[in-house]
Amino acid sequence: MKTYLKTLASRGHQVTVINAFANTPTPNIRFIEIPKLIECHEEMKVNFSWDKILPKLVVITLEDDGVQELLKSGETFDLVLVEMELVETLYGLAQHFNASLAGFLSFGTHYTVDEAMGNVSPISYNPLVTSSCTDRMSFTQRLANHYEYLVEKAHRHFIHLPAMQKLYDKYFPEAKQTMSEAINSISLVLLGDHFSLSHSRPYLPNMIEVGGMHISHQPEPLPDDIRQFIEDSPDGVIYFSMGSNMKSTDLSQETLDVLVKTFASLKQRVLWKFEDQLPGKPDNVLIKNWYPQSDILAHPNVKLFISHGGQLSITESVYFGKPFLGLPCFFDQFRNVLRAQKLGFGLGLNVKNLK
Structure with missing residues (x-):
């Protein structure tokens, strides 16, 4: 998102960024850096326990001193732009700051994004992100895709969302929206895919493919x-x-x-x-x-x-x-x-x- 955020800042927008990495000072951008998120990411690669790691990512973010200071500052924003990959608790930041909510996803869309946006995206020819298939699936592959989809849906409904809901209630106790309402309030999503690298599929007008947005058109000189x-x-x-x-x-x-x-x-x-x-x-x-x-x-x-x-x-x-x-x-x-x-x-x- 760096190129996009720097472009917003260059056009005069005041941008606050919460991320894991060290950043160079940039006019109009305030960075809240949380290096502990990188450690958590490394832990995820070792044990692949998403049910433990994802809530931990949320807690590390919201317990950070800089984030806590921001939450208590009384500031408001026009827009909150948040990662849409399984961190639904963080959607509560939008209502907390009296802002519109938009999302982004670096690898393109996902059935959870389609559901949040109200998009119809048939599983019959749209493989799951984790699938080893393209849109040209055999009948057996379509059956497997449906099975994996149903397993993911069950896990999301019975395990993942309740964990996110618990954290939402903890960190946003005075929220005017429920977490379900927050999920359904996303007004725009930026998808890191492009039709030239994917396949024909339905999108609503507020689901925008921005594949390549991270690439700078003016390469920096090499060391x-x-x-x-x-x-x-x-x-x-x-x-x-x-x-x-x-x-x-x-x-x-x-x-x-x-x-x-x-x-x-x-x-x-x-x-x-x-x-x-x-x-x-x-x-x-x-x-x-x-x-x-x-x-x-x-x-x-x-x-x-x-x-x-x-x-x-x-x-x-x-x-x-x-x-x-x-x-x-x-x-x-x-x-x-x-x-x-x-x-x-x-x-x-x-x-x-x-x-």
């Missing part, structure tokens, strides 16, 4: 060492990143051995987002724990992007015209890589069985 590594490679460069949900250090030793051996055999150089030391690192590989991804993909000497297959990464791949190889591991990545293969701009491999 000197990265720029030189790229430009001094006569055969081009491969960029490899598993994103933030799945770090390279989480890969098995067997997988790492295959990757190291493969990269060493290539004539291209490789930029590898790797969060630790890499024993036996080939000379043609440069490792760092962070890379300016969009700025690297914008460079003409980068020839291939190897990625986990997250929606934002796939969008960047298409925007900058880089062939894509997906190694999906989590959530929507399997579906995204299948889409890339179907549309012809990417390939996919099983990261647990690389040979």
